[in-house]
Amino acid sequence: MVSVQEVQSLLHFLSKDAKVPLGQALGKVKDLQAAKLLTPEQIAKANFQSLKTIFEDEKIARQVLNAAKRASKKRTLSDPSGLGPTPASSPKKIKPLYGQSLTPSEIEASLALPEAINNEDILKSKTIFTNRAPLVLAFTVALLKFTMPEQPLSSRLSLAQAVVSMNSKTKAVHIGIDSGKTAEDEGWGEGQPIIRIMNREVRVMKRWGYEWEETSTKEKVKNEECTVREEDSTQGALVGDNPPTEAKEPALWGIDLEALKKANYGSNSHKGSSQLPIYTAQGARAYLLKSFETPKAALTDSEATPVKRTAASLTAEKERNLGMLLGALELLYQSWAQVLSKEDLDRQAWGWYVRIRPEVASGQAGWGEKGTVKLSDILELRRSVDQRM
Incomplete structure (x- = not known):
């Protein structure tokens, strides 16, 4: 099951790093999910023909692949082991490149x-x-x-x-x-x-699914468990299998x-x-x-030049x-x-x-x-x- 956080990170990568228009990125999340391509590392290792099939455009597919390779390289340089820093070796918390989308x-x-x-x-x-x-x-x-x-x-x-x-x-x-x-x-x-x-x-x-007002803990947990079943979305907030049942527009x-x-x-x-x-x-x-x-203001000859x-x-x-x-x-x-x-x-x-x-x-x-x-x-x-x- 894919979490909302993982999808948020994917949208952030596609729209910000790969420069894919947000509307197009939203439409490709489900296809990338089905292909198990949810992170820059996974996309960087993907077959180019698979990306071309998903994005239906060779130029955009190449754009996404190159962006994924750059992102993967940056992450590797910041953490060569791939395991993350230990408390003893690095007491400072490193900000993740992805996954820190705004609520x-x-x-x-x-x-x-x-x-x-x-x-x-x-x-x-x-x-x-x-x-x-x-x-x-x-x-x-x-x-x-x-x-x-x-x-x-x-x-x-x-x-x-x-x-x-x-x-x-x-x-x-x-x-x-x-x-x-x-x-x-x-x-x-x-x-x-x-x-x-x-x-x-x-x-x-x-x-x-875009809940901009504070929700209860129970609702937040429920939102975290939802999977992407629609292409309609927003900047990081996604929906589950069905639209909400409440009357709220x-x-x-x-x-x-x-x-x-x-x-x-x-x-x-x-x-x-x-x-x-x-x-x-x-x-x-x-x-x-x-x-x-x-x-x-209209200046007269007697007025000084304004600062x-x-x-x-x-x-x-x-x-x-x-x-x-x-x-x-x-x-x-x-x-x-x-x-x-x-x-x-x-x-x-x-x-x-x-x-x-x-x-x-x-x-x-x-x-x-x-x-x-x-x-x-x-x-x-x-x-x-x-x-x-």
Whole structure:
């Protein structure tokens, strides 16, 4: 029986060391398990033709084999005996190269966004400088906290990024920057569940077995005994023979349809391919953290040349700006959440975004252009005091 820890280690090796896309790595775990290839050492000794059969691509198979050989060599150099250090010869604990994946709760903690700032006096005087895509991302992440509160932060970030990317692709085709139909219009991802976010239908993958909240000891033991029977998974958390029976909705990933289309273009793979690329939570978080600047004040001839800012101070400023933006959005959604259903709140959110987004040139000239956003404009969209009484 294969433990969750062994599968976590295998996924870590495939995605980090062998550079196999996570969606594809997830789809190959069961085949590697059947072939008893669960560690870099085992893969390094495997017959290349077997790997080629599993990965269905000679280049990727060679990539995995070479990565396994490098990993095995590193481990051998760090422990020539292969037995591990004895307490007498090496009192310091050596960190394993593999097998130390983060727990789901640790993953969620690592994705924490800056604390939302809800002080209205501060927010009313704040203006940020950004472009439209990350603003949509912030709007959606904040929205999902109210419309899908059962989802972990990793899922909310992934789903929000799906909305942003699909909107950007549609816009790029519309203004002539990109050609052809979108993967969404061509039907890629058919067969996968659909949810509606910001008036956009998003294809999702269910992350059965991903328990990001603390569980009892008994449940943890049960999870450790599970074996891989599905290709649907998450960053290190896998499922057993059947989906959970409890009513709790599983966590979700947003599927990257354009990446799916690109990976399967010209191949014989069907549009419902099991190798599903996803929008990563880490990527969405990084995009948010770097995207909200403070507008540069117009300098006059009488003003001295400003002191050059350090990278650290600029990063801190952007994170604080994000915290203020999230605070303003939370106040907006809170004011309406008591009277609107989750579905109606979702429908209204896009219109609110349109009303405060940066003004940019039309067509291709405005693609990626930045502009200012007054947080006071977001606050003015709130349900009025009279309406709340």
